[in-house]
Amino acid sequence: MTATLTGPQTAAGMGEFERTTSRWGRLTMIAGLVFSLAGPLYLVFFADLGVTATQLFTAFAAVAGTFFVIWLVEPLTYFPILGSASMYQAFMIGNISNKLLPAALIAQSSIGAKPGTPRGSLAAVMAICGAATVHLVSLFVFVGLLGTWLISVIPPDVTEVVRIYVLPSVMGAVIIQAIVSLKQVRATIVAFVVAVLVLFVLVPLVPSLAMVATAIVVLTTLVIGWFVRKREATPGQDATPEVP
Amino acid sequence: MIPTTALAAASTAAAAEPSPVLALANTPVLWICALGVFLVVAVQSVIYMKAARKAAPSVGMTPQDLRTSFRTGAIAAVGPSLAVVLVAIALLALFGTPATLVRIGLIGSVSFETAAASIAAGTTGAELGGPTYTPQVFAIVFFAMSMGGAMWMLATLILTPLLQRGGHKLEKVNPALMTVVPAAALLGAFISLGLAEIPKSPVHLITLLTSAIVMGLCLLLARVSGLRWLREWGLGIAILVGLTAAYLAHSAGLGPVG
Numbered sequence: 001m002t003a004t005l006t007g008p009q010t011a012a013g014m015g016e017f018e019r020t021t022s023r024w025g026r027l028t029m030i031a032g033l034v035f036s037l038a039g040p041l042y043l044v045f046f047a048d049l050g051v052t053a054t055q056l057f058t059a060f061a062a063v064a065g066t067f068f069v070i071w072l073v074e075p076l077t078y079f080p081i082l083g084s085a086s087m088y089q090a091f092m093i094g095n096i097s098n099k100l101l102p103a104a105l106i107a108q109s110s111i112g113a114k115p116g117t118p119r120g121s122l123a124a125v126m127a128i129c130g131a132a133t134v135h136l137v138s139l140f141v142f143v144g145l146l147g148t149w150l151i152s153v154i155p156p157d158v159t160e161v162v163r164i165y166v167l168p169s170v171m172g173a174v175i176i177q178a179i180v181s182l183k184q185v186r187a188t189i190v191a192f193v194v195a196v197l198v199l200f201v202l203v204p205l206v207p208s209l210a211m212v213a214t215a216i217v218v219l220t221t222l223v224i225g226w227f228v229r230k231r232e233a234t235p236g237q238d239a240t241p242e243v244p
Numbered sequence: 245m246i247p248t249t250a251l252a253a254a255s256t257a258a259a260a261e262p263s264p265v266l267a268l269a270n271t272p273v274l275w276i277c278a279l280g281v282f283l284v285v286a287v288q289s290v291i292y293m294k295a296a297r298k299a300a301p302s303v304g305m306t307p308q309d310l311r312t313s314f315r316t317g318a319i320a321a322v323g324p325s326l327a328v329v330l331v332a333i334a335l336l337a338l339f340g341t342p343a344t345l346v347r348i349g350l351i352g353s354v355s356f357e358t359a360a361a362s363i364a365a366g367t368t369g370a371e372l373g374g375p376t377y378t379p380q381v382f383a384i385v386f387f388a389m390s391m392g393g394a395m396w397m398l399a400t401l402i403l404t405p406l407l408q409r410g411g412h413k414l415e416k417v418n419p420a421l422m423t424v425v426p427a428a429a430l431l432g433a434f435i436s437l438g439l440a441e442i443p444k445s446p447v448h449l450i451t452l453l454t455s456a457i458v459m460g461l462c463l464l465l466a467r468v469s470g471l472r473w474l475r476e477w478g479l480g481i482a483i484l485v486g487l488t489a490a491y492l493a494h495s496a497g498l499g500p501v502g
Contacts, residue, residue, distance in 0.1 A: 013300075016298070024295075028285075031280075035277050039277035043386060044387055051380055063363050067392060084407070088288070089288060091400040092281075092288070094353055095353060098476060099320075102324075107314075110312055122296045126293065127314065130319075130321065131317045131321035135325045142329040147341065158491065161494050162487055163263075163373040164373045164374060164494075165448065165451045168452040169334075170455070170479075173455045173456065173482035175435055176460050177478070182430065184431065188431050191436070195435045213366075214436045221431065225427075226425065
């Protein structure tokens with residue numbers, strides 16, 4: 001680390017790095033996209049389940065109505081922190097805020113590199129590669145092999161209970177996590193009020209809205225939340241939504 | 245229409261060991277697709293590491309720096325990865341192994357994917373994990389979750405080059421818009437989906453509350469005592485305790501009728 005490097009040298013080296021990672025990052029992400037869609041498409045077309053296009057479209061539309069904002073905002077939020085190369089890694093490996101970002105930051109500080117500098121971004125990429133390796137191995141061994149075996153030996157009445165109640169047990173914790181990490185008191189109150197009104201007043205009155213209840217709550221909370229937001233500027237506030 | 249026959253198949257097969265949903269969810273083709281995603285991530289990492297090794301000398305990074313970064317990242321990921329493992333195992337009974345590996349373990353996350361699954365199941369009139377959760381519903385749910393994840397990737401694929409090209413105008417968007425809007429969307433989604441569990445049965449309510457309280461305690465304890473690992477493990481612990489409460493309450497006969 002004694003060599004002093006000239007600007008052009010650094011620019012050329014990083015330029016090539018950016019080109020390689022952009023090209024291959026994009027290609028591998030498209031490959032990941034294809035593999036991730038191949039499974040459900042196989043079920044839809046070849047498993048003879050009688051799934052109709054309308055059912056698929058309705059299901060997707062309901063999910064989209066709820067989450068389209070997050071789809072757009074998340075990449076915008078993480079780009080300044082991750083840089084383009086790591087974007088293609090992070091959105092395929094997942095668990096960005098709770099795993100990849102801490103890994104990258106710790107790696108940068110352990111070699112004394114600042115975020116945003118060329119050294120910092122190379123350190124982040126290497127750290128995310130290290131995190132990905134650990135993640136792939138632990139998922140494969142503990143979930144793929146051990147978990148599948150576990151499910152086969154657990155008494156059926158236990159798996160049945162898990163299947164029926166895993167959703168409320170996830171949602172209870174996730175609600176608290178979202179409230180605590182997002183720190184948006186007003187939006188939280190608005191969301192509770194709107195959800196209660198939609199679920200327990202509107203839907204019983206107009207049962208056909210049950211399908212899109214979540215999307216209605218999201219959009220209403222969004223609009224009301226925007227108008228009642230805290231107005232005074234709070235500089236330095238952490239703008240990274242801790243998205244699950 | 246299929247639902248009735250599928251329902252009948254589900255109820256008759258319920259006594260036999262693997263539920264029809266799990267039999268379908270663990271078919272070899274889905275395993276191959278899941279392993280494909282694993283392979284893609286591995287290949288991507290190898291390409292990135294090679295590129296980093298090549299660029300390192302030009303920015304004054306030694307091979308030792310690269311190794312240190314890799315190792316630090318790997319060690320930092322152990323805790324969070326095992327926390328994800330715990331959560332993923334809890335969802336195996338619902339989604340089967342391949343879908344859980346890809347959706348919960350990799351591309352998505354437990355909160356988004358279970359939310360999407362619950363919403364998608366709702367559009368078919370079925371209850372995720374309940375008696376109406378048939379193989380057909382699973383296929384629709386898996387499709388909707390995967391398409392949702394695909395939109396995330398698509399947004400990344402489209403926006404990253406735009407942002408890279410110096411489209412930093414996007415970063416100058418009103419910062420309130422970037423914090424309030426996504427926060428409101430997430431809170432609306434999760435609170436709505438959580439509250440929708442309450443009318444299903446007293447056990448659902450007990451499970452929801454137990455899990456919420458345990459999560460709250462974990463986060464509180466993490467803040468007060470500085471035990472950072474509790475922040476990562478809170479979700480897994482809360483789900484496990486919630487399910488234990490569900491098992492006890494269900495055994496006590498408080499479950500849904502029928």
